[in-house]
Amino acid sequence: MSVTIPVAVRYHSTVRTVLVLSYMAGIVGLQSPSLAVYFRPLSPVILFFSLLVLLLYHTDWQPAFYVYLILTLVTGYFVEVLGVHTGFVFGHYAYGEGLGPSVWSVPPIIAVNWLLLTYGCGSVCSHLTIPVWLKVLAAATLMVVLDLFIEPVAVQLDFWTWFNKPVPLQNYLGWWLISIVLFTIWYALPFDKENRLAKWLVILQFVFFLSQSLFMFL
Template sequence: MRIAIIFLWIIHIAAIIGIALGYEDFFLPKSPFTMIYLLFLLIFFFKIESRKAVLLFIAFMFTGILVEWIGVHTGTLFGDYYYGINFGPKIDGIPVLIGVNWALLTFTTHLISKKFFTSPIAIIASGAALMVGLDFFLEQICDFAGFWHFKNGAGWYNYICWYVVAAILHAIALHFKLKGNKILSYHLYGVQLLFAIGLWIVITI
């Protein structure tokens, strides 16, 4: 697992450096492959050893796709936005990998939260906050990266809806006593946070 994690950090740091040097047309279209690699690490090293955990991941993935579909096609969730070209293949305007990311983020932030808190309310609240925190930084780079585009920017309504949906997923994960690899969770979450913050710095300086 150590080599796989080192490679994970290398490709993200290389992407930030490459984009800073002006090679965004090379790196950004490869974002779906990076997400697939994150999924690969989760499958093989998160220690999803029960049928329950597999079903939870699938349920969270389809929930993510559903809420994004509602958001894109009705504007009643997250605001007025649409997906760009760099998040992989889409079904009716929604990238399949966005569902994977919803599930992956729920799994990893849930394990991180359980490391620091024992209170159910604190676990749910902090897990949802970690997801929204990452979303905040992703919103700063999404247009540049070609991930998704808000017509009037991502406002407070987007973050409230994100938090509510994330909290529901964390409550479900807590109910079913989700377990996994905490160390891997730190890396899977941390590398996405680093990339979002790093790219934000690159495009603003």
């Protein structure tokens, strides 16, 4: 096992503060008519930045972890390609311009989103003192709960659009089942799941999308 103490951990308070300020700026900026035009294109940048910082906190860079990274990125991306072109996985939807350029009608940054969310939720639930199979279900359910807040905001920010409204139950079932597969891989692979930043990023995701949802109804 190759475990080292990342440099980022030594500056944990500073890193956490920068992340919090970045997300808070996004919350305010996206709700300001004069600032939203500048903040909307930054959404994929913040996603990538969040994943980069999260990985800076990862301590166990052994082959098993690289397997998880590759499988999650590939699965996350191509399940979206399948979903967009067939409607089979999540329902009928299409990506907009909010997440940047697309390849095969899917923005590559969506793979980063799958990796960010599964890593965060998986790390948080790894602390639960329950059997592994229950951790898998708990982490997958946490993903779906988060998606409940993501969906209305994603449509508003032109991340994606649903052809049928409201968001179909098929979407949440698809998220849950795919998450179960990814979390089964996560918990099965022998690498350290501890990450000091993971819970903060999950909290920030909830705060960001919940606040944006509330602003939509004010």
